[in-house]
Amino acid sequence: MKKIQYTSVVAALILLGSQVFAAEKEMKIDGNSEEPVVIETIADAFKNGKVKGLLRYGAQHRDSSYQVLQDDPHIATGSVKAYSALGGYLGYETAPLHNFSIGATFYTSNPFLGNNSDNRKGLGGLYEADGGQDSYHVLGEAFLKFQNDEHRVVIGRQEMPDYRFVSLSNIRMTPFTHEGATYENTSIEGLKVNAAYITGQKDRNGIDFDDMVRSARVSIGEVKDDNGATLKTKIRGSYDPNNFDASGNYAGDDKEMPMIGAIYTQDNWKVEAWDYYVNDFVNTVYLYGQYDFKPTDDWKLSLAGQYSNQQDVGDSVAGNVDTWFYGVKAQALTSNGILFFLAYNEVSYNEDSYDGGTMFVRWGTPQMFNSFQVQDSELAGTKSIGVGAQFDLGALDLLKSTVIRFRYADYDMPDEFYMIDARQDRTEATFDLRYSFTKDSGFGIFTQMDGLSIQFRIAYDNFRTDYNYAAFEDHHGFTIDKVDDDFVDARIYIDYVF
Amino acid sequence: MRLHYFWPLLFSPLLLMAEFGIVDAFTKGAVHGQVKLFSYDIDKSSDEDAFATALGGYLKYSTDTNRSLYGSVHFHTSQPVGYNKNREDTALFNNDKNGDALTVNSEAYIGWKGTHRVLKVGNLMLNTPMMNDDTTRIVPWSYQGFAYTGEAVSDTKVQLNYIRRIRSHTSDEYKKESASGEIGDGILMIGMQYDGIESLDLQSYYYYAPDLYSTFIAQADYKLILDKDNMICVGIQYFNSGNGGKYAERENKNGGDDIDLLAIQAGLYAEDWMVSLNYSQNFGISGIVKGYGGLANVFTTSMVANGRGNYKPETWMLKSRYDLPVTDWGYSEVAVTLTNTRVHDRRGDDFDAYYMHWKHRFNVDTSLFVRFENIDYKNDKSDVKYLRVIASYEF
Numbered sequence: 001m002k003k004i005q006y007t008s009v010v011a012a013l014i015l016l017g018s019q020v021f022a023a024e025k026e027m028k029i030d031g032n033s034e035e036p037v038v039i040e041t042i043a044d045a046f047k048n049g050k051v052k053g054l055l056r057y058g059a060q061h062r063d064s065s066y067q068v069l070q071d072d073p074h075i076a077t078g079s080v081k082a083y084s085a086l087g088g089y090l091g092y093e094t095a096p097l098h099n100f101s102i103g104a105t106f107y108t109s110n111p112f113l114g115n116n117s118d119n120r121k122g123l124g125g126l127y128e129a130d131g132g133q134d135s136y137h138v139l140g141e142a143f144l145k146f147q148n149d150e151h152r153v154v155i156g157r158q159e160m161p162d163y164r165f166v167s168l169s170n171i172r173m174t175p176f177t178h179e180g181a182t183y184e185n186t187s188i189e190g191l192k193v194n195a196a197y198i199t200g201q202k203d204r205n206g207i208d209f210d211d212m213v214r215s216a217r218v219s220i221g222e223v224k225d226d227n228g229a230t231l232k233t234k235i236r237g238s239y240d241p242n243n244f245d246a247s248g249n250y251a252g253d254d255k256e257m258p259m260i261g262a263i264y265t266q267d268n269w270k271v272e273a274w275d276y277y278v279n280d281f282v283n284t285v286y287l288y289g290q291y292d293f294k295p296t297d298d299w300k301l302s303l304a305g306q307y308s309n310q311q312d313v314g315d316s317v318a319g320n321v322d323t324w325f326y327g328v329k330a331q332a333l334t335s336n337g338i339l340f341f342l343a344y345n346e347v348s349y350n351e352d353s354y355d356g357g358t359m360f361v362r363w364g365t366p367q368m369f370n371s372f373q374v375q376d377s378e379l380a381g382t383k384s385i386g387v388g389a390q391f392d393l394g395a396l397d398l399l400k401s402t403v404i405r406f407r408y409a410d411y412d413m414p415d416e417f418y419m420i421d422a423r424q425d426r427t428e429a430t431f432d433l434r435y436s437f438t439k440d441s442g443f444g445i446f447t448q449m450d451g452l453s454i455q456f457r458i459a460y461d462n463f464r465t466d467y468n469y470a471a472f473e474d475h476h477g478f479t480i481d482k483v484d485d486d487f488v489d490a491r492i493y494i495d496y497v498f
Numbered sequence: 499m500r501l502h503y504f505w506p507l508l509f510s511p512l513l514l515m516a517e518f519g520i521v522d523a524f525t526k527g528a529v530h531g532q533v534k535l536f537s538y539d540i541d542k543s544s545d546e547d548a549f550a551t552a553l554g555g556y557l558k559y560s561t562d563t564n565r566s567l568y569g570s571v572h573f574h575t576s577q578p579v580g581y582n583k584n585r586e587d588t589a590l591f592n593n594d595k596n597g598d599a600l601t602v603n604s605e606a607y608i609g610w611k612g613t614h615r616v617l618k619v620g621n622l623m624l625n626t627p628m629m630n631d632d633t634t635r636i637v638p639w640s641y642q643g644f645a646y647t648g649e650a651v652s653d654t655k656v657q658l659n660y661i662r663r664i665r666s667h668t669s670d671e672y673k674k675e676s677a678s679g680e681i682g683d684g685i686l687m688i689g690m691q692y693d694g695i696e697s698l699d700l701q702s703y704y705y706y707a708p709d710l711y712s713t714f715i716a717q718a719d720y721k722l723i724l725d726k727d728n729m730i731c732v733g734i735q736y737f738n739s740g741n742g743g744k745y746a747e748r749e750n751k752n753g754g755d756d757i758d759l760l761a762i763q764a765g766l767y768a769e770d771w772m773v774s775l776n777y778s779q780n781f782g783i784s785g786i787v788k789g790y791g792g793l794a795n796v797f798t799t800s801m802v803a804n805g806r807g808n809y810k811p812e813t814w815m816l817k818s819r820y821d822l823p824v825t826d827w828g829y830s831e832v833a834v835t836l837t838n839t840r841v842h843d844r845r846g847d848d849f850d851a852y853y854m855h856w857k858h859r860f861n862v863d864t865s866l867f868v869r870f871e872n873i874d875y876k877n878d879k880s881d882v883k884y885l886r887v888i889a890s891y892e893f
Contacts, residue, residue, distance in 0.1 A: 043861075043863065043893075046531075046891070046893035047893055049893075051529040051559060053524075053559060090557055090559050090571055090573060091557075092529060092531055092557055104557065104575075106557060106573035106575070106601065106603075108573070108603050108606075110603075110606075134671070135603070135671070135672075136670075137573060137601045137602055137603045137670055138601050139573075139575045139577070139599070139601045142577075207601070207670075208598075451521065452520065496520065496524070498524040498525070498527075
């Protein structure tokens with residue numbers, strides 16, 4: 001009974017506080033009104049907060065069981081993967097009082113139209129952990145925020161759109177959100193420092209926040225021969241098998257991710273440095289630089305480079321990790337809304353590293369320049385060349401409110417028969433279209449816009465198949481169960497943002 | 499690629515046409531929310547004690563409801579905080595997932611409003627005698643189907659509901675299952691309320707659930723106004739179930755095909771106090787504690803103690819409430835309820851109970867509610883004390 005007395009006192013204090021706590025006057029400008037709103041009490045803060053919402057119809061269809069790391073881990077039994085869903089989010093944040101505010105956002109996705117049969121799961125548009133494709137609802141944001149002109153602190157569950165390797169990756173029905181504390185500082189002109197201590201991550205279609213090792217989808221990845229003898233594992237080097245369950249997935253202690261990043265922008269160049277340290281798992285360094293210049297009034301050119309290095313740390317729960325990737329990119333933008341790019345990425349191939357050197361990128365959008373619609377260019381030994389062109393048809397006076405983009409990439413994989421982590425070479429061609437009901441031009445394929453918009457995306461993936469599979473099987477002693485050929489991945493999003 | 503994935507594209511011209519309307523409907527929408535801290539202690543003289551604290555609430559958004567077509571979405575969440583024991587027993591969390599945090603979509607519907615009629619389709623919170631939301635925790639019950647309310651005939655309100663799935667207040671999933679068993683093809687409810695006779699309200703409902711059981715309800719309430727401050731109210735209720743289907747369980751305490759309950763109420767309501775005497779007898783074997791979902795609206799209902807159980811309970815309940823004088827801190831009420839239940843079947847439980855509460859409203863948005871009930875069983879069953887402390891803020 002003492003426990004409840006204690007709780008009662010706390011509750012009473014909270015309630016009384018909400019009534020008697022009067023702050024110095026703070027002003028909030030309501031976007032829809034010219035009258036300043038005075039925020040004096042907690043009640044004022046609640047009554048003058050902001051609502052955010054997204055109503056999304058989303059559907060995806062892939063005429064293949066092909067599964068990439070960015071998909072849901074629950075593999076379908078059929079030869080087609082698909083979902084068709086209605087969902088989005090609804091959130092509310094109080095107006096700031098003494099620069100403090102609180103907020104919460106609910107995310108949801110529900111089967112809607114189409115064929116959402118269980119044997120088509122695997123894409124992650126609906127809840128799949130129970131074996132089917134069902135509705136899910138989750139409190140993805142619940143935070144306390146302090147923000148002034150130079151400092152921003154957020155504690156709790158939150159969206160983290162500006163942290164590179166940690167980001168939203170909102171390409172299904174709802175985004176990744178993270179749990180922990182973030183701090184952003186802009187007190188030095190041109191410099192933005194982002195720091196965070198992340199304790200958990202909600203998968204795009206998850207309802208729980210998992211630690212940062214589970215979120216990276218670490219698994220033993222065992223391949224056995226007919227007699228049950230282990231021929232290959234994803235994990236290399238020494239590791240503690242007690243950290244893994246019977247299915248080979250990580251089941252050890254929760255691991256957090258302290259991280260820090262700095263973005264320095266001056267005139268026409270920008271450099272970024274990031275470090276993500278997941279306790280007893282892996283440390284990731286990421287460097288990025290970009291230089292912009294205008295050779296003529298009609299052209300803006302950008303040159304960018306990126307480099308990342310990943311090493312195991314502490315107890316090395318995923319064994320040895322020793323890998324890297326780098327990339328270079330050139331981009332040209334015309335004054336009438338045409339954009340061209342050419343990019344190259346290479347990932348380390350190291351058979352002594354987890355999965356041959358594959359990068360862990362599951363905490364957000366993969367950062368490789370050649371991360372396209374299905375292929376993310378994060379796999380061991382990938383050498384990729386990508387080209388693309390985007391046309392703002394509204395700016396070109398061809399078709400108002402419409403942007404289209406074409407891309408093509410060649411992924412040259414380590415594919416010699418003696419390589420234990422060999423994969424098939426592949427290419428991907430994509431086409432994206434975005435139509436806005438609120439803007440005539442000046443937006444991109446993923447620009448966040450209020451109002452109604454439609455996005456259609458299609459990719460064609462083609463795999464090289466003329467390999468001597470028998471040589472690979474003879475050399476390594478195991479059977480190849482699956483060879484990928486070609487497939488089409490199509491997606492549509494009809495979004496209403498308010 | 500199959501065409502039906504792109505049905506919405508086919509409708510995109512309609513969306514385009516409606517865009518200007520959509521913008522207005524959303525910008526003139528309304529948001530409501532609640533933050534609630536809920537502590538619950540169930541004190542039994544055994545290791546079946548339970549204790550938990552939950553922090554949660556709801557967020558609701560509706561587009562402009564002055565339009566004939568509108569939509570609404572409503573989420574509830576209840577998150578465990580701090581120490582807890584046997585928290586599944588508090589019915590505050592997700593009992594499908596071992597008492598983990600519970601987040602649900604309790605409403606998501608499209609509403610159509612015409613002259614004297616409203617039709618809602620989707621996930622709904624209902625308020626009917628045997629299918630209702632039960633807001634005594636943080637997360638309510640909700641229902642999937644359609645609900646029509648019409649007042650085309652003068653002084654008469656007609657309700658027609660069809661429910662195909664039900665979500666319990668301890669689950670995030672809509673299932674073909676009610677509080678008292680599977681519902682198979684669903685539940686059809688028709689209800690009628692008539693207030694055309696001065697001081698008399700009549701209402702009747704029929705729930706048709708062929709795979710479970712069907713229930714007929716009739717209720718009459720009469721108000722005798724003595725003066726501007728005093729009023730006498732009397733009421734009578736009758737519940738009768740039958741037509742048991744393949745999922746009916748006759749002895750189910752939440753509902754079965756042998757409910758035969760009569761309840762009577764008489765009360766005096768003054769300016770700042772009320773007292774009422776309530777009586778019910780269930781002549782049937784089936785209980786009616788939760789009905790199809792929520793809490794069945796029977797006069798003999800306290801916080802936990804009630805006369806809605808199975809095995810033929812006969813219950814007397816004396817309810818009283820007093821409104822304390824308004825102060826600078828707000829306004830309060832205190833209440834006391836005494837319950838006496840005796841069963842007419844040896845399988846049931848006799849008990850006496852007393853209940854008291856203090857509810858304080860600091861203002862219209864902020865309240866603190868302390869509720870306590872003690873149930874003294876007359877057989878070997880362990881006596882129980884229930885204490886709930888609920889702090890709530892609405893915006």
